[in-house]
Amino acid sequence: MTQEDGAAARPRRVTVVTLSKLAGVAPSTITRALKGDPRISPKTREKISALAKEYGYTPNALARTLSSGRSGLYGIVLGPESNPLYSHILHAAMDEAESIGCRLLMLHIGMEQMDEKTAEALLQYQVDGCLITSAAIGSRAADICRENNVPLVMVNRVAERHGSFVSCDNRAGAGLLAKHLLQTGRRKFAVIRPPQTSSTARDRENGFTEVLADAGIAGVMRLNYASGWDEGYAAGGVLAGMLEGEQPDAVFALSDILAMGVIDGLRAAGIRVPQDIAVVGFDGLPESQRPTYQLTTVEQPIRMMINRAFKLLEARTKDYFLPDEQVSLGGRLLIGKSSQLT
Amino acid sequence: MTQEDGAAARPRRVTVVTLSKLAGVAPSTITRALKGDPRISPKTREKISALAKEYGYTPNALARTLSSGRSGLYGIVLGPESNPLYSHILHAAMDEAESIGCRLLMLHIGMEQMDEKTAEALLQYQVDGCLITSAAIGSRAADICRENNVPLVMVNRVAERHGSFVSCDNRAGAGLLAKHLLQTGRRKFAVIRPPQTSSTARDRENGFTEVLADAGIAGVMRLNYASGWDEGYAAGGVLAGMLEGEQPDAVFALSDILAMGVIDGLRAAGIRVPQDIAVVGFDGLPESQRPTYQLTTVEQPIRMMINRAFKLLEARTKDYFLPDEQVSLGGRLLIGKSSQLT
DNA sequence: TTGAAAGCGCTACCAT
DNA sequence: ATGGTAGCGCTTTCAA
Numbered sequence: 117m118t119q120e121d122g123a124a125a126r127p128r129r130v131t132v133v134t135l136s137k138l139a140g141v142a143p144s145t146i147t148r149a150l151k152g153d154p155r156i157s158p159k160t161r162e163k164i165s166a167l168a169k170e171y172g173y174t175p176n177a178l179a180r181t182l183s184s185g186r187s188g189l190y191g192i193v194l195g196p197e198s199n200p201l202y203s204h205i206l207h208a209a210m211d212e213a214e215s216i217g218c219r220l221l222m223l224h225i226g227m228e229q230m231d232e233k234t235a236e237a238l239l240q241y242q243v244d245g246c247l248i249t250s251a252a253i254g255s256r257a258a259d260i261c262r263e264n265n266v267p268l269v270m271v272n273r274v275a276e277r278h279g280s281f282v283s284c285d286n287r288a289g290a291g292l293l294a295k296h297l298l299q300t301g302r303r304k305f306a307v308i309r310p311p312q313t314s315s316t317a318r319d320r321e322n323g324f325t326e327v328l329a330d331a332g333i334a335g336v337m338r339l340n341y342a343s344g345w346d347e348g349y350a351a352g353g354v355l356a357g358m359l360e361g362e363q364p365d366a367v368f369a370l371s372d373i374l375a376m377g378v379i380d381g382l383r384a385a386g387i388r389v390p391q392d393i394a395v396v397g398f399d400g401l402p403e404s405q406r407p408t409y410q411l412t413t414v415e416q417p418i419r420m421m422i423n424r425a426f427k428l429l430e431a432r433t434k435d436y437f438l439p440d441e442q443v444s445l446g447g448r449l450l451i452g453k454s455s456q457l458t
Numbered sequence: 459m460t461q462e463d464g465a466a467a468r469p470r471r472v473t474v475v476t477l478s479k480l481a482g483v484a485p486s487t488i489t490r491a492l493k494g495d496p497r498i499s500p501k502t503r504e505k506i507s508a509l510a511k512e513y514g515y516t517p518n519a520l521a522r523t524l525s526s527g528r529s530g531l532y533g534i535v536l537g538p539e540s541n542p543l544y545s546h547i548l549h550a551a552m553d554e555a556e557s558i559g560c561r562l563l564m565l566h567i568g569m570e571q572m573d574e575k576t577a578e579a580l581l582q583y584q585v586d587g588c589l590i591t592s593a594a595i596g597s598r599a600a601d602i603c604r605e606n607n608v609p610l611v612m613v614n615r616v617a618e619r620h621g622s623f624v625s626c627d628n629r630a631g632a633g634l635l636a637k638h639l640l641q642t643g644r645r646k647f648a649v650i651r652p653p654q655t656s657s658t659a660r661d662r663e664n665g666f667t668e669v670l671a672d673a674g675i676a677g678v679m680r681l682n683y684a685s686g687w688d689e690g691y692a693a694g695g696v697l698a699g700m701l702e703g704e705q706p707d708a709v710f711a712l713s714d715i716l717a718m719g720v721i722d723g724l725r726a727a728g729i730r731v732p733q734d735i736a737v738v739g740f741d742g743l744p745e746s747q748r749p750t751y752q753l754t755t756v757e758q759p760i761r762m763m764i765n766r767a768f769k770l771l772e773a774r775t776k777d778y779f780l781p782d783e784q785v786s787l788g789g790r791l792l793i794g795k796s797s798q799l800t
Numbered sequence: 801t802t803g804a805a806a807g808c809g810c811t812a813c814c815a816t
Numbered sequence: 817a818t819g820g821t822a823g824c825g826c827t828t829t830c831a832a
Contacts, residue, residue: 179809
């Protein structure tokens, strides 16, 4: 197919060759000048960058990838859209990507595992690495990545078998919540948790109950509910319907979005929060801090987590065989009116 | 750099050439066989696809793009993460992309305009087109796309000057809301709107007030508030503080997330919704249908909008010079308890 | 029905 | 300090 077909003969995009002819130098000189190679004379460099600007040259990232092996593209996999946490993670990732000059390929959203086909997209588009937040990765998909040296970093969930990850210190954070509830006089506890135990959920639950156990409290009620607002609301209704003697006076919902549902569910059934029951969550979503909730929770340092995750990824892009690295960052206890009134 | 450096000599990825040697045919035959070219004999085709499977061949999308011109990549630009609408749009777009076999490059999130640098990424990664939802595109960025024949389709906002777009019929939808409020006996109206008037906001506002005007109601109160929950909450407080005679008995918040804030703000100030004031929104977010809100609103047919948007994009990928096309889809009125009790 | 070869745009290497 | 050239992996003519 030549230039002459079609109604309008549109100008072909300007490439390094175009510029090289314009400047009367070799293509390689163009490349070097534009990427700031110190061996190029200031004069030549200036002439070339002037030309590049004038002709609106934009490098073709694909061609570059083909010859250099690096695409500047990172894959990202997000958890379900029903949890605002992932919107915030995505936003943080976008900002971080921009600051380090790379782009994000959206691969998957949802609770289900990332499938084989998605993993193949990682290869097809030659991503330099992939950020996995929450959604589990299928073993087949993980194999594909390993076989092809695509670095993977998990955020907000630990790698099941091996791999690098960045997480909030879920155990310690949950411990802070337990201590706070004990200090404010609560004695009868319930944990609302997702039925399938992710590492994150497990750590939060254990961190919570261990502190209680240390304080001599053993019997913690456990209720299984999927992790959305709707399920939390339903759980709130169930808690509200309990007999006087059975009803807990403090509830730890393993995520904020769940906790928000619990609060609404309790209130809809006439239970006062925090007077009758205190509710605490985990994540530190901005939504959970609205006046209607003022949720006591542990704030995950999302931006820092994302920053670290990209650092791990970048390092493994340069050297795939670096050993796995695990980063745990402390969360900050936010005390709101969902657990005490003053 | 040869294969021999590094600790482990990892196998080079299998390519068409690898397969061609294995099968004893030319590389072009591999390409043809794998893409189902009818000229290849069934026997050869089968042998080749068996080999491809056996050796785990994955085509390199970048190399393909370089020679064919099509990347199978679409850019996407989203509005601010504080509005769940965009999470739902993103999810719908992911599903649609999967069903047509392409991938999404996340370009920008937020209210600010998509900048020049982002537009350049469209060229660098040779995207086949770009979906713009809500965030305005800078004129410079639009120029870049036009000059380089990158098709653009807007969703949920009309193109300012020219360009294709898909939107919900905002005027008609808002009209439905007005009619409903009139039918349920409301007579004193307020519109809560964002200070900067987007086309979407304008259409909704006009569609609403025109129906009111037809019913002989002229004096509609207008309050300017940015479009998040927080601002809605503040607006609710302001409405609650109004004098008996001035207070409207029905409020149209131009988006659901804003309406949710308004409801919470009113209730926090002791105003009953819907008894004292009816509140309606626009979007049809799942969040707005929670028992705590049960918002009366107009549901945008998001999945269908996204489907149409991709169709427009695909068509313009094949022929950039197709005329602009505008699609408007009707929204569905959802009547909830935020506007009437029964 | 298949092969050969050119070329997409860029970079890296080896010369000079 | 700069030029020349091969090659990344795939597709697409043109030939056979």
